[in-house]
Amino acid sequence: MTGAKVDILGLMPHEIIEGLQEMGEQAFRGKQVISWLYKGVNSFEDMTNLPKTTRKKLEDTYIIGSVKQIDKRISKKGDTIKYLCLLADHNIIECVVMKYNYGNTLCLSTQVGCRMGCSFCASTKQGLVRNLEVGEMIAQVVMANTQLGQTEERGIRNIVLMGSGEPLDNYDNVIKFLRLVHHPEGLNISYRNITLSTCGLVPNMIKLAQENVPITLSISLHAPNDELRKKIMPVASAYKVDEVINAGRYYFEKTGRRVTFEYSLIDRLNDNVEDARELAHKLKDFPCHVNVIPINEIDEVLYKRSSEARIQAFVNTLKSLGVHVTRRRELGQDIEGACGQLKRSYLDSLEK
Ligand code: SF4
Missing domain, CATH: 1.10.150.530 (DNA polymerase; domain 1)
Known part of the structure; x- marks a missing residue:
């Protein structure tokens, strides 16, 4: 703006x-x-x-656009730093720096709010406010680099578009951002080091596959069938699980880039061994990866985190059926790691 x-x-x-x-x-x-x-x-x-x-x-x-850092929280282990940033029009967004041994990763936002309505997500509670401009996404990287000290080892090496917003719902700006952040005279970040997370907007996933922007695609699936997925994600009414998986297969065939399916485990909703079996069946012969993420509990929703035994049973079932699966390292739970939570607790504290 x-x-x-x-x-x-x-x-x-x-x-x-x-x-x-x-x-x-x-x-x-x-x-x-x-x-x-x-x-x-x-x-x-x-x-x-x-x-x-x-x-x-x-x-x-x-x-020269910028985002103004107004709050910062560092996890106890020091491996996650969450920034709350003010935009020129006084909207607030979040971005998170995660320190991995392969380099610093920035999780950035692509929209103020989100209209996708995923039931476990804090970012969507107020709906979509607006799309972020290209410069506002670049400014998040510049801010993080400045905070980290800019040097080769300390700067941002990897980018994940997993903050607030559905990146493929802000399609043109996100594509330009990807080209610019990758450009040798821009921030020169390899496409291989960029991951875009989508809730499964099938037509734009297909378009993305044709853009010659070979980034890693991460698809939030969270359920192996439409009936269950509709309970968690309203977008499931628009696109069937099979269509989403097929769009993932097309992306892989077209770009040669790995596709990851994200699966947030919610206690006794989608964490049954039968769900794992159904998922493995649907992903048969697809050289993809599944990330299992025990859900972060947020105030507004009733969902509970799965027990350790249920998490293990789910992961082991997938493994035994030949699925490449990892349980995602859980970063920054003590600083409200799920998207949108820092912003909401900040706004709540202003209201008190
Ligand atoms: S999980 Fe992502 S797509 Fe779903 S509501 Fe939250 S920000 Fe939007």
């Missing part, structure tokens, strides 16, 4: 260079601007190798 001025953080390198040329500047000035942009500079004034006149022209045409 930038008013009349364009957020330069949301532009591709060639668009920035063209913009500078339209101002009567040479192309190399564009490259100089690009070299500053992702270092967390807040104003064109700080781009000290540019002439004052160029900086003034930039100032008149663009803004």
Whole structure:
């Protein structure tokens, strides 16, 4: 939300260079601007190798978007940092840095709120407020890099689009974000290190497979059949489990990239051994991966976390039937790790 001025953080390198040329500047000035942009500079004034006149022209045409960190929570183990960020229009989003031994991973938001209505999710309680702009997604990466100290080892190496919002419901902005974050002159993050999580918007999954953006696709399935899935995810009324799995197969065939199915275990709802058997049957001959995630309990819903015995039985059944399955490492439970929870507890604390 930038008013009349364009957020330069949301532009591709060639668009920035063209913009500078339209101002009567040479192309190399564009490259100089690009070299500053992702270092967390807040104003064109700080781009000290540019002439004052160029900086003034930039100032008149663009803004450098940013997200303002207003709260930060670090898990007890120190492996998860959750940031609450203020946008220019005073909406609030969250992003989370997770420290894995293969590098720092940023989980970012793609929308303010979400209209998908998954019953276990805090992000959807107020519905969709708006889509995030490309620059607002890039700004989350820049903010995290600035917080971590920018160096090669400490900066963000992996990105997961799993914060609030359904990425494929903000399709055009998300595709441009992916191309920009991957661009060698942008943030230069390999497509292999990017994962997009969807609740299964089949037509856009098929479109994504054709974009030549070979990222990892993570599909929130959470149930092996339509009847059960409808109880958890309203999107199941629009797209059948079989259609979602087939779109996943198509994505794999088209891109060669691994597809992961996310399965949140909810006590006595979808964590039965029969559910695991049905899931294994549906995924037969599909070289995919299943991530089993014991649910984080949130205030508003009645769901309970599955017992250890039930989690183990579910995982072991899948394994015994040949499914590649991992139980996802649970990060940051003590800092309200499920999407949307930090934001809600912050807003609640303001209301008290
Ligand atoms: S789980 Fe994802 S898709 Fe579902 S409501 Fe939450 S943010 Fe939206």
